[in-house]
Amino acid sequence: MSTAAEEFNFKIDQFPEGEKSFIELPFTVSNDVERIEVSYHFPFGGGGSVIDIGVAQHGVMRGWSGAERGFITIEENRTTPGYDRGPLPGQWHVVLGIVKIGPDCKVDVTVRLVPRKGRWLAGELHSHSEHSDGGVTVYDAIHRARAARLDFLAITDHNTISQNTIRPDDPEMLVIPAMELTSFYGHTNFLGLNRPIVDWRCRSPRDVANKMAEASANGATIIINHPFQNSAGGRWQAGFDVTFDALEIWNGLWTPMNEQALAFWQVLLVSGRQVPVTGGSDFHLKNRRRHGHPANRLYVEGTAIADILEAVKLGRNVVASSPEDTMVKPVADITPPFGEILPQGATVALEFSGLAIGDEIRVITEKGLVDTIQSTAGRHLLERMLECQFIRFEVWHGAKPRLFTNPYYSE
Structure with a gap:
């Protein structure tokens, strides 16, 4: 993957079809580009030229x-209005609309192709709006997520897609399009x-499994929510096959249902399954939770x-108590992202x-808790x-969790 941006520069001083015409400037975008930037300049004011632009x-x-x-x-999911x-991949053209050609008219166009790169983003994968029982508008939900300094937000309203x-x-x-399938047999998020x-x-539980298979076949990313919630419909009853x-192991405030989810996840890992985990505030206005906690x-x-949903599926996630609290990152050039299989x-x-x-750093393997390190400073290698x-x-402060990483697996 390239690390330097590719740039194309065009200088136009000939307009063979005159005014009320178009000029097209070609460029090709490869799969490793995450953003196209186009800038242009032409004489205006006293020059009298008017040149429109599009792509x-x-x-x-x-x-x-x-x-x-x-x-x-x-970009794929956000653009200039x-x-x-x-x-993005494919054959592109900058399109100039030649409205008026003034004296000595020249147009300078620059196309810059910014390559994809790795970065850390913080976000919310489980929240609600007034489109089900969340109590806030979509605009308000986005404002709250921005105030929490999040980069992405999924509004997972119950059994509806009108928020999308x-x-x-x-x-x-x-804003990730989403829906929470809310059944008599448990809840699961469909993202993307x-x-x-x-x-x-x-x-029936079989219907839940069939809906999950349908969503997956359509391309959704699927997260089982609060599997041990203490309610008849919220507790997961459709099995894990x-x-x-x-799997969502941290839902809102830390409670016994989250403790059960964490313990069950460990059982799944010990059995040999590689199951990524997530967290979610499960924001509803009435439950006074905050976006991004966890x-x-x-x-x-x-x-x-x-890219966000691919990272979820790969287990490149640290489930942390907040967007700006305790964090852990692999040391660059030594260790790959979480979720990787290593020798x-x-x-x-x-x-x-x-x-x-x-704070207590805990090291956990299939043998359980194998080491603990007491924090004596703000950073620890x-x-x-x-x-x-x-x-x-994991990092804990007494009985309160601060973060959970996804595992590294051995070959």
């Missing part, structure tokens, strides 16, 4: 801004699609919603930050050799 992909217009904007950005979201039709322009927030299934009604991508701190390759004997090097005196089936890490 086309595969011969079809993807947006137009006239002469209003001198700088345009296009006036431009369509969508996949509201996509306000907000370049600072990726405006309409993941045709009909949500489930009359169903189609799902991750938060999903994801290592993501790119800026698109698809036996590989060194896992991690840097913990935001620690408080009294930890190295362990992978000599086990899997290894994962």
